[in-house]
Amino acid sequence: MPAPVIPPLHNTPHTFSSDPAAFVVHRNGRAVDAANLVDLAFAGHAHFTAMQVRNRQVRGLDLHLERLRRASMELFGRALSDEQVRAYLRAALDAGPAHLSLTATVYSPEGEFTLARPGVEPEMLVRTGPPSSGPKGPLALATVEHERYLPGFKHVGEVAKTHLLRRAAAQGFDDAAFLDRHGRFSEASIWNLAFWDGSAVVWPVADMLVGTTMGIVRRQLESIGVPQREEVVTPAGLSNLAGAVVMNSWTPGIAVRRIDAVDVPAAPAFVDALHSAYHAEPPIAP
Numbered sequence: 001m002p003a004p005v006i007p008p009l010h011n012t013p014h015t016f017s018s019d020p021a022a023f024v025v026h027r028n029g030r031a032v033d034a035a036n037l038v039d040l041a042f043a044g045h046a047h048f049t050a051m052q053v054r055n056r057q058v059r060g061l062d063l064h065l066e067r068l069r070r071a072s073m074e075l076f077g078r079a080l081s082d083e084q085v086r087a088y089l090r091a092a093l094d095a096g097p098a099h100l101s102l103t104a105t106v107y108s109p110e111g112e113f114t115l116a117r118p119g120v121e122p123e124m125l126v127r128t129g130p131p132s133s134g135p136k137g138p139l140a141l142a143t144v145e146h147e148r149y150l151p152g153f154k155h156v157g158e159v160a161k162t163h164l165l166r167r168a169a170a171q172g173f174d175d176a177a178f179l180d181r182h183g184r185f186s187e188a189s190i191w192n193l194a195f196w197d198g199s200a201v202v203w204p205v206a207d208m209l210v211g212t213t214m215g216i217v218r219r220q221l222e223s224i225g226v227p228q229r230e231e232v233v234t235p236a237g238l239s240n241l242a243g244a245v246v247m248n249s250w251t252p253g254i255a256v257r258r259i260d261a262v263d264v265p266a267a268p269a270f271v272d273a274l275h276s277a278y279h280a281e282p283p284i285a286p
Helices: 034-040 061-076 082-094 159-170 212-224 235-240 268-280
Strands: 025-027 046-053 100-107 123-129 132-134 139-145 175-179 185-188 192-196 201-204 228-231 243-248 251-259
Touching (some): 025 034, 061 082, 061 212, 082 100, 082 123, 132 251, 159 175, 185 201, 192 212, 201 268, 212 228, 212 251, 212 268
Parallel strands (some): 139 175, 139 251, 201 228
Antiparallel strands (some): 046 100, 100 123, 175 185, 192 201, 192 243
């Protein structure tokens, strides 16, 4: 049987430019070449955070720092100081244009599949690329049962995410939404999910990664008095909802138009509220 043809997605990420200067790779605050990255080429015991940088500033920097700190303590038992992380971020930002996508990955020089010696400090790889605002949407999502290992941490080596995304695309969808073993929505491949009941934002209850954009939006919605609550959301309950979005470091909200065979109502006011909340967060320089 021939392999399925994966249709081209109309919802491809939008980038502002392909400026070669946007591509920077730093290891512990210094520029590196390929020879310095050989030992990291297939490293899978690491964690990271991703952010959009505008005018060399970042929204939710405190959330990114907390994420890196917590994950380092879980994986390595030690963490870089916030001051050191910020210095590495600044070094990369100073080497590129003002608008960037940035990924900061923390790993142990001890590698993987070995016991770590006590007292070994984590290291950091920072890479940048052109800025992105994500796909235009609205998106169609296919549900799939999947639970990430250590779901509360943004770690690398998750082959399932790409595999399930591409499998959903082969079926004519734009992406995949995950259901846990109890049939509850948790997250999507590289996204958090948020729903709208017509008057309040509904955050799904399940084990998941709480994204930095999600954290920004939640605290800003609270500050302006927009109702929000946490609730178990299942496929059976989709027909009772008035809207849905996905969000990540690219964007605070891309509308979802369909989940499996269930059409999701357009909710432009909901999407606008999420974007307004996100942009109410003041950006700061690392």
